[in-house]
Amino acid sequence: MSTAPLLIEQEKIVVIDFGSKYNQLITRTIRELGVYSELHPHTVTAEELKSMQAVGIILAGGEKEDMFSIDSSLFDLGIPVLGIESGAQFIVKHFGGASELLDGFSSIDEEKQLYGMRLHPDAEKTDNLKGKIQHFVEDICETNASWSMQTLIEIEVEKIRSQVGDRKVLCALSGGVDSSVVAALIHRAIGDQLTCIFVDHGLLRKFEVESVVDTFSNQFHMNFIKVDARTRFLDKLKGVTDPEQKRKIIGNEFIYVFDEESAKLEGIDFLAQGTIYADIIESGTATKEVIKSHHNVGGLPEDMEFELIEPLKALFKDEVRAVGAELGLPSEIVHRQPFPGPGLGVRVLGEITEEKLDIVREADWILRDEIAKAGLDREIWQYFAILPDIRSVGVRNEKRSYDYAVGLRAVHSVDGMTADWARIPWDILEKISTRITTEVDHVNRVVYDITGKPPGTIEWE
Numbered sequence: 028m029s030t031a032p033l034l035i036e037q038e039k040i041v042v043i044d045f046g047s048k049y050n051q052l053i054t055r056t057i058r059e060l061g062v063y064s065e066l067h068p069h070t071v072t073a074e075e076l077k078s079m080q081a082v083g084i085i086l087a088g089g090e091k092e093d094m095f096s097i098d099s100s101l102f103d104l105g106i107p108v109l110g111i112e113s114g115a116q117f118i119v120k121h122f123g124g125a126s127e128l129l130d131g132f133s134s135i136d137e138e139k140q141l142y143g144m145r146l147h148p149d150a151e152k153t154d155n156l157k158g159k160i161q162h163f164v165e166d167i168c169e170t171n172a173s174w175s176m177q178t179l180i181e182i183e184v185e186k187i188r189s190q191v192g193d194r195k196v197l198c199a200l201s202g203g204v205d206s207s208v209v210a211a212l213i214h215r216a217i218g219d220q221l222t223c224i225f226v227d228h229g230l231l232r233k234f235e236v237e238s239v240v241d242t243f244s245n246q247f248h249m250n251f252i253k254v255d256a257r258t259r260f261l262d263k264l265k266g267v268t269d270p271e272q273k274r275k276i277i278g279n280e281f282i283y284v285f286d287e288e289s290a291k292l293e294g295i296d297f298l299a300q301g302t303i304y305a306d307i308i309e310s311g312t313a314t315k316e317v318i319k320s321h322h323n324v325g326g327l328p329e330d331m332e333f334e335l336i337e338p339l340k341a342l343f344k345d346e347v348r349a350v351g352a353e354l355g356l357p358s359e360i361v362h363r364q365p366f367p368g369p370g371l372g373v374r375v376l377g378e379i380t381e382e383k384l385d386i387v388r389e390a391d392w393i394l395r396d397e398i399a400k401a402g403l404d405r406e407i408w409q410y411f412a413i414l415p416d417i418r419s420v421g422v423r424n425e426k427r428s429y430d431y432a433v434g435l436r437a438v439h440s441v442d443g444m445t446a447d448w449a450r451i452p453w454d455i456l457e458k459i460s461t462r463i464t465t466e467v468d469h470v471n472r473v474v475y476d477i478t479g480k481p482p483g484t485i486e487w488e
């Protein structure tokens with residue numbers, strides 16, 4: 028039995044995960060053509076495909092001849108089916124044909140609307156994939172190109188309104204892309220029935236708190252609660268040096284703070300979450316191991332008695348950003364680089380103190396400022412400063428100094444799973460180093476991390 032989630036009720040091309048490494052790329056390619064598409068596990072049933080308004084089915088198989096089992100009555104639905112690689116072989120075999128397929132795109136059975144396709148090894152880099160997918164989607168499935176972020180916003184706004192009625196919704200807002208876009212979208216739908224809680228744990232970057240307050244409180248005029256929990260977090264972290272323990276303390280304290288604040292509110296029935304499509308796909312395709320468990324608001328306890336609202340769960344990250352821009356969120360939020368939940372807490376190595384947080388915050392700001400001035404801010408995936416627990420000897424104002432070393436990290440990556448260090452031009456690095464050592468107290472040395480992932484990780488803790 029498949030538990031295909033019903034994400035969006037409208038005509039769609041369903042991509043069935045039959046083991047292809049390109050299945051997400053295929054789904055996105057279809058959406059870029061203006062046609063809505065969803066990726067489902069191979070356990071999806073024909074019944075489900077029909078009820079989710081599939082107008083085309085793609086059996087996205089890989090080069091290996093993995094034959095997954097599939098509900099073959101999907102071939103009787105009268106919906107065009109395109110098999111890719113082992114997906115194509117599956118169709119041919121199922122209908123008793125020889126598995127010799129022509130190169131490229133071919134028709135297996137015109138009357139039954141069955142098609143097959145072979146990919147070039149470098150499908151990602153060529154137009155090969157896109158052109159053929161487009162032919163299938165537009166000419167064979169005869170879809171209308173009506174999918175856009177405006178359509179998504181309209182659909183979700185309607186859905187939220189009818190789900191919530193005159194009741195109230197709570198949103199834990201981090202200032203990150205996902206929760207910010209969720210808040211803006213729900214606010215568009217139900218205005219004052221939404222309340223956002225933003226926890227300032229003192230581990231945020233320079234100007235971040237101001238930017239969040241300004242956007243959501245001053246510009247959007249949301250019911251916005253900022254909780255100043257800086258002392259509370261710092262007290263709990265006093266004397267703690269172990270990275271795992273630090274993460275745990277920050278996570279738990281977040282839950283306590285959030286619990287306390289939400290208990291002060293009355294009549295809340297719903298909790299909004301920034302679950303996105305990657306969270307859903309990663310937590311359950313049937314051809315792969317589970318990569319990570321389902322997204323959960325900072326690990327909130329399961330027994331919280333809220334119904335969930337997850338309006339972004341059908342969207343890829345770049346679509347989430349597009350929705351955010353469409354809703355009027357500022358670029359610094361929409362294009363915010365990934366930032367860990369425990370914030371600067373994992374960028375100050377060893378014990379966290381206010382002084383160390385100030386140092387890393389200032390150094391990080393200078394790095395970000397110079398990267399932006401050099402026009403590299405959209406090019407580099409993630410870049411930040413770290414404060415290792417190291418002091419070294421230097422010279423300042425012609426006197427010996429014994430001060431901190433700051434580490435700089437900048438990486439290129441697609442999904443954070445692997446990363447390569449960014450070749451930032453020397454003169455820019457020099458400028459950053461000079462500014463940090465002159466503008467930030469207690470820093471007399473700057474080092475640049477030239478380790479990839481693996482063997483390093485992106486963050487240092």
Ligand SMILES: Nc1ncnc2c1ncn2[C@@H]1O[C@H](COP(=O)(O)OP(=O)(O)OP(=O)(O)O)[C@@H](O)[C@H]1O
Pocket residue numbers: 198199200201202203204205206207224225226227228300301322323324325326366367368369
């Ligand atoms: N400081 C905070 N104040 C309020 N809510 C927070 C805070 N930090 C995290 N959250 C909540 O926990 C969720 C998960 O946090 P996590 O750090 O894993 O971010 P994420 O998955 O990248 O999402 P986002 O892009 O919204 O930060 C956030 O979406 C948000 O709802």
